[in-house]
Amino acid sequence: MKTSQIDWRKLKQDYVRGTINSVTSFLKNEGIKMSGYVSRKTKGWKKEQDLFLKRLEEVTQDKVLEKVSESESEVRARQAKYARFLQEQGIKALEKIDENGNLILKPQTPEEARRFVADGLVQEREALGINKSQTAIGVNFDIKTLPIMSTHYGKALLGMNYDQLIGVLLRLKELDKQQPKI
Numbered sequence: 356m357k358t359s360q361i362d363w364r365k366l367k368q369d370y371v372r373g374t375i376n377s378v379t380s381f382l383k384n385e386g387i388k389m390s391g392y393v394s395r396k397t398k399g400w401k402k403e404q405d406l407f408l409k410r411l412e413e414v415t416q417d418k419v420l421e422k423v424s425e426s427e428s429e430v431r432a433r434q435a436k437y438a439r440f441l442q443e444q445g446i447k448a449l450e451k452i453d454e455n456g457n458l459i460l461k462p463q464t465p466e467e468a469r470r471f472v473a474d475g476l477v478q479e480r481e482a483l484g485i486n487k488s489q490t491a492i493g494v495n496f497d498i499k500t501l502p503i504m505s506t507h508y509g510k511a512l513l514g515m516n517y518d519q520l521i522g523v524l525l526r527l528k529e530l531d532k533q534q535p536k537i
């Protein structure tokens with residue numbers, strides 16, 4: 356084929372989007388012999404193919420991540436919906452107890468209803484990605500490693516239940532209000 360009859364723009368597009376990495380091999384495959392003129396016309400094609408392939412890979416990865424994110428968020432939303440349903444069923448059952456203390460709806464016992472609610476809460480937290488071991492701001496640490504926890508007061512705090520800890524916090528808040536502000 357004569358080089359004057361070649362549609363260089365189309366040829367370049369075919370090379371850049373093609374599977375042959377070598378410009379020389381591509382041209383040979385197209386029946387075009389290398390020459391100084393051909394070399395000048397094809398200058399930079401390899402670099403453009405590399406950029407095209409890089410962009411293609413990035414777009415592909417973005418689409419894959421988007422699909423994974425969509426399916427993950429759909430699963431979380433569905434699981435949260437079912438978890439809330441379980442909670443509602445447990446709460447409804449607890450509200451409908453006859454004069455003998457028996458549940459009118461399933462579950463059959465107050466303990467089963469409580470488990471429905473508790474299980475629903477756990478499942479909702481899991482569906483929403485809320486990990487039990489994380490604090491509200493998503494920081495995970497062991498309180499026992501704080502220096503104050505090795506003191507007498509720290510050991511006392513570790514031995515307290517929830518209500519006792521709330522009492523300590525309320526007392527600290529009262530004491531803070533009594534302190535003169537500087």
